[in-house]
Amino acid sequence: METKRRHNNTGKPEERHSFIQRAGLILPYLLPSDLASISSACKTLRDISQSITSRRSSDAARSLDNSPVPFVNEIDHQPYSYFIYTPVQTISSSSSSSNSDLQVQPWGYDPDTRPDLTNLSFPDPFLFRVQGAAGCACGGICERVSGCPCFGDQETVDRECGPSCECGPGCGNRITQRGVMVKLKIVRERRKGWCLCAAEFIPKGQFVCELLSTKEAQSRQQMYDDLAINGQLSPALLVVKEHLPSRDVCMRTNIDATRVGNVARFMNHSCDGGNMNTTIVHSSGSLVPRICLFASRDIHNHEELTFSYGDNRLRKQGLPCFCGSSCCQGFLPSERT
Numbered sequence: 413m414e415t416k417r418r419h420n421n422t423g424k425p426e427e428r429h430s431f432i433q434r435a436g437l438i439l440p441y442l443l444p445s446d447l448a449s450i451s452s453a454c455k456t457l458r459d460i461s462q463s464i465t466s467r468r469s470s471d472a473a474r475s476l477d478n479s480p481v482p483f484v485n486e487i488d489h490q491p492y493s494y495f496i497y498t499p500v501q502t503i504s505s506s507s508s509s510s511n512s513d514l515q516v517q518p519w520g521y522d523p524d525t526r527p528d529l530t531n532l533s534f535p536d537p538f539l540f541r542v543q544g545a546a547g548c549a550c551g552g553i554c555e556r557v558s559g560c561p562c563f564g565d566q567e568t569v570d571r572e573c574g575p576s577c578e579c580g581p582g583c584g585n586r587i588t589q590r591g592v593m594v595k596l597k598i599v600r601e602r603r604k605g606w607c608l609c610a611a612e613f614i615p616k617g618q619f620v621c622e623l624l625s626t627k628e629a630q631s632r633q634q635m636y637d638d639l640a641i642n643g644q645l646s647p648a649l650l651v652v653k654e655h656l657p658s659r660d661v662c663m664r665t666n667i668d669a670t671r672v673g674n675v676a677r678f679m680n681h682s683c684d685g686g687n688m689n690t691t692i693v694h695s696s697g698s699l700v701p702r703i704c705l706f707a708s709r710d711i712h713n714h715e716e717l718t719f720s721y722g723d724n725r726l727r728k729q730g731l732p733c734f735c736g737s738s739c740c741q742g743f744l745p746s747e748r749t
């Protein structure tokens with residue numbers, strides 16, 4: 413630390429400049445606790461840490477989604493919630509080699525030193541493809557009203573063009589595949605923690621965001637339940653079960669955003685179903701369905717976005733629910749319900 417102090421206070425200007433530059437490149441990779449300890453080393457590092465904290469709290473999406481999603485906290489001193497942001501589905505949130513880039517993700521770069529992300533296109537939303545699957549040949553002109561063969565029933569939003577279609581991301585029948593298109597913010601509340609809220613009016617039927625899944629979620633259920641009951645963790649695990657017609661078969665999709673996720677990880681439960689509809693969206697040529705959230709009614713600016721985590725009438729134990737709805741059951745749903 414003494415070396416750093418000398419660089420900071422008495423070093424030549426070029427040495428100081430280079431020290432600041434290197435710190436600006438490295439510190440965005442640090443976890444909040446490491447950032448806090450390094451900031452006590454010298455004033456320069458404290459200033460850089462503070463600006464990183466402020467940039468982190470200005471965008472939970474780390475510039476990886478369409479609009480910044482700021483943290484707003486007027487009740488305590490927690491500036492943001494730390495997690496790895498991914499705008500699309502991933503296989504695993506820990507030790508998968510194909511996702512090693514998700515282990516460490518810089519967050520809070522100075523605009524002058526950050527890599528240029530402006531020309532990045534939205535990443536591929538499909539995890540696994542069905543080889544040789546049929547798709548449409550709309551050439552990108554499908555609209556939800558014009559009878560795309562992928563779209564099926566005109567009254568639903570559960571079928572979209574996908575990887576086996578000839579059209580590209582601009583197609584009108586891919587509205588859930590372009591990331592979060594509405595303005596959102598994450599507001600701290602005393603009892604529920606962080607809450608995802610609208611930062612503009614959201615009309616009924618608007619696609620809001622996708623719930624992201626990982627394969628490991630199921631095995632983590634018990635561990636998360638235990639840690640949550642002991643107050644050590646605020647898990648973000650959701651299990652969606654889709655009963656397939658005419659067979660006694662249940663397709664299960666696990667959504668675990670505790671370590672890796674998108675803005676949906678901040679959406680809290682409401683016993684009355686909240687203001688979001690959960691829709692399982694299938695896309696032509698994609699093996700894994702995607703769980704998408706649409707506004708179930710008009711939503712006003714600043715309103716919290718909530719949905720039902722499941723049926724909590726059967727198992728009256730677990731974390732307390734503070735949804736405030738008139739039909740609140742008092743407990744959050746758990747997978748065993």
Ligand SMILES: C[S@@+](CC[C@H](N)C(=O)[O-])C[C@H]1O[C@@H](n2cnc3c(N)ncnc32)[C@H](O)[C@@H]1O
Pocket residue numbers: 493603604605606607640646647648649676677678679680681682731732733734735744
């Ligand atoms: C998906 S996360 C939602 C974001 C979370 N509030 C946070 O601060 O990160 C799920 C966790 O939020 C909290 N939560 C969600 N809905 C709640 C509710 N209705 N009442 C109390 N806590 C709630 C619980 O701690 C739950 O395990």
